[in-house]
Amino acid sequence: MNILTILFHFFIFPGFLFLVIFGMFLTFLDRKISARIQWRVGPPWYQPYLDFLKLLLKEVIVPINSSKFLFLFAPVLSFLSAVISGTMIYYFLLYPQRSFLGDIIVILYFLTLVPVGFILGASSSRNPLSGCGAQREMMLLIGYELPFIFALLISIVKAGGKIKLGEIIMAQNNLSFLYSWSGLISFLTLLFVFQAKLGYVPFDIAEAEQEIMAGTILEYSGVSLALFKLAKAILLLSLPALLIALLWPAKSIFSFIIKFFFIFLLIVLMKNTNPRLRIDQALKFFWFILGPFSILGVILVLSGL
Amino acid sequence: MSIKLKALKKSPWVFHVSAASCNNCDIEILAALTPRFDVERFGILLVGSPRHADALLVTGVINRKSLPRVLEVYNQTPKPCLVIAVGTCACDCHMFKDSYNVVGPYDKYFPVDVYIPGCPPRPEAIIAGVVKALSKL
């Protein structure tokens, strides 16, 4: 494998360019579907690109009291970790045999770094509302990480204890993990966790516009804001793919797209048919409902179901 | 026309400032978001923070207590930003200009780009005003 292909994979497909362009397209789809549910027409397809372009060219304001380096670095951190995790997920979906030992853990870490970027940026801006948002984001992170890991564990155990995304995908050549009790549990758990990771209703507590304005991203403008928005857009593209890789691998591109949009639609529908939870309710949900539920899944998978 | 202005024209994010208004302009601004008028078609979004805004929709008259806060919101908005005065109160104080607590319309304190008169202006008029403001660029 020469350097050019690596660069190609990293920067063009399935890396940076692919993620950015299709991620933004998905935000358009999200907005459009939401608008249709709300009996509106919704934005035209090129809207996210224009928004992005406009943000790139706007002034970046750094609040006086903030720590300048952290404030500007945080969006970059979020964005880069989103890109890396997205690239890895799509790369292993394409070439499952090239996966390396422990890559799931790497993906897990990079996915966690995205909200950490949000928290860092919000905390460095020294705005009490952002602070409140950061605090909520932190609590939410602690809330959903545990069920997330348990859900991952289900797939890992099913694949014979291999901590390799490629192995997991290949182990499902005959039968997807989804078609078992534990697989189903894992699927549902991941769906809720992804909702929280994306910051969508009912778990958009950290960015609750009506309570704490825009929460974590309150003080951001211009390019930094665009990077945060892009990080979220890329997550929107890569998380359903991760779910597919873990539980429901597709044989062809066509079936991948169908599965992808099915999951995407579930996420958008959930966003539009629920009110926002309170932070304590969300934590209760993750720890006392989803946590034991995913542990049940682990027990089931250990007993071979 | 530069690409910057082109993008700005197609995606104006507005922040809504109401000093001392009677709500009606504010309601009509919100009504412009809702299914019958749906300004998201044109890429107009109402945002929660002045930092994200390209245009300020200002309503109502300014009174002594709200003046410093209005100025602060204006200063916090990244430039270039448009200021659109919605409603007769925002344009010229309407029937409140004799009051002891009113310090004047918005254009006394910062430049206003477009005036939309009416008490309240209809949502169509507000959309037309925003479009006019953009074509001024």
Add this chain to the structure above:
Amino acid sequence: MRRVIPIGPYHPLQEEPEFFKLIVEGEKVVELEINIGYNHRGHEFLSPKMTYEQIAYLVERICGICSNSHPLAFVQAVEDAANIKVPERALYIRTINHELERIHSHFLWLGLAGHFIGYNTVWMWAWKYREPILDIFEMVTGNRNHYAMNKIGGVRWDIKDEQIPIIENILLEVEKATWMFTKAILDDPVILARLRDVGVLPKEVAIDYGVVGPTARASGVNIDVRRDDPHAAYDRIEWDVIVFEEGDVLAKAKVRLFECLESIKIIRQCLRKMPKGEIETKVDEIPMGEGIGRAEAPRGEVFHYVRTSGMNHPIRHKIRAPSYMNIASNAYACVGYSIADAALTLAAVDPCYCCTERIFVYADDKKIMGYEDILKLSWELTEKLKRKYNKI
């Protein structure tokens, strides 16, 4: 261990600028400081400088949502002072207008409440069904808002016979929508979890603060000006006052939804019973005296006191809007709940509400808190929760 979360004048969803200082510990509100006056325009100062005809327009612009209630209360105050008798048909038209305004206002609140809990679909749907009501207003009075319908001695526009079937059709549609919302809200477990037992205002406290309207009726205080002191044509019509005992946000939502249905009932009866005839009496002169006018606005009792001078302008005009009493009660209702609940509770009295101010204060009773302290606090809290969780 305290910090201040400002909820104050400027926000996309705000209507009137008021400024609430939430003093919080972690996520829990321990004290609420209400600071109003960002919307003070001096109506009471301007009113004696204007003629009675002009004041009707002036009081209309107190609030854009109650823009029928204030003029109605004002003209009733002047009619009370001058003993003017209003023709029967005008009373019915006033009632119809008043109830239409109530439906439009309650739908508006429902939409905003949906938005406050992050449920934008409810917002959009509620506002979609609100538009037909505004269409009726536009058809009858010529304006979507600020109807300019009430004048001393009667009303300005008549409801024509050919308009009645159109209004009835729209009411049918709105009635269906109201039932849909009622079912949707009472069936959704997540909405119930967010609204139930939040911002409870007990009956004694409600009486002490003198709250009015749906806020009082949701706390079990059975008051309604329309029944207690009938104005317009309310004593000629059959309808019920909706009262709930719980006092939480859910009860307030239920009161408003069921009131919409009552309003539809009232309008239907009015349209049927409305007699033919004049819509205004000629008013020659307003003698010296004083009068009190009250009307049940969507948010509660509107009170106007007018002291007339014998000339064409009053000496004193006192206005009391319902939110004046209701907002004060938040100082009790918000304490002890989380920030998310406080925002909802503030919204639940349907004040002319607003949020989010951009003045940053971290304050303790004595010492100023740095940002690191708050972060540390938050970490401690999460650590505590973690420990709690690990035990299980």
Add this chain to the structure above:
Amino acid sequence: MKDLLTEIKNRFKEIEVYEHNKRRLYLKIGKERIREIAHFLHKEKGLRLSIMTGVDTREGIEILYHFSDDKTGTYYTIRIITERDDPKVDTISDITKASEWIEREIWELLGVEFVGHKNLKPLLTSEDWPRDKHPLRRDYEGI
């Protein structure tokens, strides 16, 4: 409704009653008895304080306490008169919380001091408003 009026008449002998119509009653009483009558109406009879009005008249500053009897729909307006220079009235904010804000408002717009009010600070006007200017007084000429 008549019963409450007779009860008031029996208890407060010097009260002057003006009956505008049967649902609008205006009662005039000396300002030193306002706490007593407010306590009687609110605590004993369960009337709701709707609002207070301050009027600057020739005789002095009139303060009207509008009590609403929701069972009969009657308004009992208690009228007291205080002098124009350095007016002082006893507060009733400890009797009903409803009067807390309106007393602050009358204090800042008309300059009537409510003796015993715990939190007498400006409600509507800004912090830098000159405290000796009262916009609702007849001699107000702007700041």
